Amino acid sequence: MSTPNNRLTTSWGAPVGDNQNSLTAGARGPTLIQDVHLLEKLAHFNRERVPERVVHAKGAGAHGYFEVTNDLSAHTKASFLSEVGKRTPMFIRFSTVAGELGSADTVRDPRGFAVKFYTEEGNYDLVGNNTPVFFIRDAIKFPDFIHTQKRHPQTHLKNPNAVWDFWSLSPESLHQVTILMSDRGIPATLRHMHGFGSHTFKWVNAEGEAVWVKYHFKTNQGIKNLDVDLAAKLAGENPDYHTEDLFNAIAAGDFPSWTLYVQIMPVEDANTYRFDPFDVTKVWSQKDYPLIEVGQMVLNRNPENYFAEVEQATFSPGSFVPGIEASPDKMLQGRLFAYSDAHRYRVGPNHNTLPINRPQSEVNHYQRDGAMRADGNGGGSVYYEPNSFGGPSQSPQHKIAAYEVSGSADSVAYDHDDHYTQAGDLYRLMSEEERARLVRNIVGAMKPVEKDEIKLRQIAHFYKADPEYGERVAEGLGLAASHGV
Numbered sequence: 001m002s003t004p005n006n007r008l009t010t011s012w013g014a015p016v017g018d019n020q021n022s023l024t025a026g027a028r029g030p031t032l033i034q035d036v037h038l039l040e041k042l043a044h045f046n047r048e049r050v051p052e053r054v055v056h057a058k059g060a061g062a063h064g065y066f067e068v069t070n071d072l073s074a075h076t077k078a079s080f081l082s083e084v085g086k087r088t089p090m091f092i093r094f095s096t097v098a099g100e101l102g103s104a105d106t107v108r109d110p111r112g113f114a115v116k117f118y119t120e121e122g123n124y125d126l127v128g129n130n131t132p133v134f135f136i137r138d139a140i141k142f143p144d145f146i147h148t149q150k151r152h153p154q155t156h157l158k159n160p161n162a163v164w165d166f167w168s169l170s171p172e173s174l175h176q177v178t179i180l181m182s183d184r185g186i187p188a189t190l191r192h193m194h195g196f197g198s199h200t201f202k203w204v205n206a207e208g209e210a211v212w213v214k215y216h217f218k219t220n221q222g223i224k225n226l227d228v229d230l231a232a233k234l235a236g237e238n239p240d241y242h243t244e245d246l247f248n249a250i251a252a253g254d255f256p257s258w259t260l261y262v263q264i265m266p267v268e269d270a271n272t273y274r275f276d277p278f279d280v281t282k283v284w285s286q287k288d289y290p291l292i293e294v295g296q297m298v299l300n301r302n303p304e305n306y307f308a309e310v311e312q313a314t315f316s317p318g319s320f321v322p323g324i325e326a327s328p329d330k331m332l333q334g335r336l337f338a339y340s341d342a343h344r345y346r347v348g349p350n351h352n353t354l355p356i357n358r359p360q361s362e363v364n365h366y367q368r369d370g371a372m373r374a375d376g377n378g379g380g381s382v383y384y385e386p387n388s389f390g391g392p393s394q395s396p397q398h399k400i401a402a403y404e405v406s407g408s409a410d411s412v413a414y415d416h417d418d419h420y421t422q423a424g425d426l427y428r429l430m431s432e433e434e435r436a437r438l439v440r441n442i443v444g445a446m447k448p449v450e451k452d453e454i455k456l457r458q459i460a461h462f463y464k465a466d467p468e469y470g471e472r473v474a475e476g477l478g479l480a481a482s483h484g485v
């Protein structure tokens, strides 16, 4: 229903007589509480913000579709992957990690790569990054790690002491630190970077047989990175550079796309593979487990409204669909809790009913009420289970695939404690120019660290990855000769 003559109304729909002058007792008298329209405007304005995401606060989103190009139904019964040519609508949100909502896009940081597939069997969220690994591998370390990336409690400044203290005391971070400090640490645009599910997930086929998988979205635009000096200049001149680039490309019909591949590992290999396949600080060699194409993701529509679609978008690594399940990765297990908890706090208990988050398939459950319920709330339908009134019921064929567990309940570290081989392999893969830039970036980032003890501890890790790597960083920091590293 449209308002006649584009008439301005109050939030309760009544025509507004004056939206420029508030109601006062006489021309110079005090403002009247009777001006309810004024009160409502001021009060609503005070509540325009929801809390920003505690991490990944700055982001840009786009709509698109995913199209299957290779039939992998032998490995997963996920209906959206069931046949070549099948298209599923999706929404993606890219982000930086550490900065606040208004922070600059072109900083050195991992980029979030969160994809929501609106499948016919519910929403499937793949909440990944532009890196295949992560800094830590147990959820219990996440709040401490993120504290080091955020501001100092007294100075409110970024704190390189905390960053390198934590990394040097958490050597499992070395692989991801090497990626972050390399050219890929500052992508040229959001279109010119890969995306990864990072964790290992489980695929289950119609026969109930399982495999372990890792996801790789390869950019069809090619990888491009920003020169550090240009990135610093852009951070000042156009802090929204990546956001703008994505919006303008899509608006101009230059639709970015990615090819999705998976690596597939037979379940039994997990017991013998030379790295723990559930350790998110490690990659699986593509020689051992080659990339297998799945389909194309194309972004072809900008959001109509940033707040409604991007700020209120809620992704959870726990939103699976039949045929895709969690693995025992200790980080992933923690994330299964953290996201929906964050959403209930940040957006509200009914965040799943908002248009951007609502499944495009039918939703039938016995959850009722809660703040801001806007979807009819189940009407008069049966509101408990079990019941004798034909309410929705479970489908046992959609139980997760059973798997055996053994051992004692205990706090146990990952078996494989080799933090150095994969970081060193990555260093050795780089050209001389890439190594020089990597070392320059690390030296620049570590210079402000006050304690030599922290720098030396970190240099020892670089050294163990590759002696040349360690020596060059030590030299750049002026610590080589004096400490014999």
Ligand code: HEM
Binding pocket: 052, 053, 054, 055, 056, 059, 093, 094, 095, 111, 112, 113, 114, 127, 128, 129, 134, 138, 139, 140, 142, 196, 197, 198, 199, 280, 313, 314, 315, 331, 332, 334, 335, 338, 339, 342, 343, 346
């Ligand atoms: C135990 C480890 C982790 C915890 C506890 C955690 C927690 C969180 C939380 C609370 C948010 C904010 C959610 C919101 O307010 O909407 C978030 C956002 C995000 N996280 Fe994590 N995270 C973890 C590890 C990771 C890893 C390993 C990745 C990537 C592989 C990742 C990727 C993302 C992305 C992409 C977002 C932004 C989602 C969006 O665009 O809305 N996180 N994380």
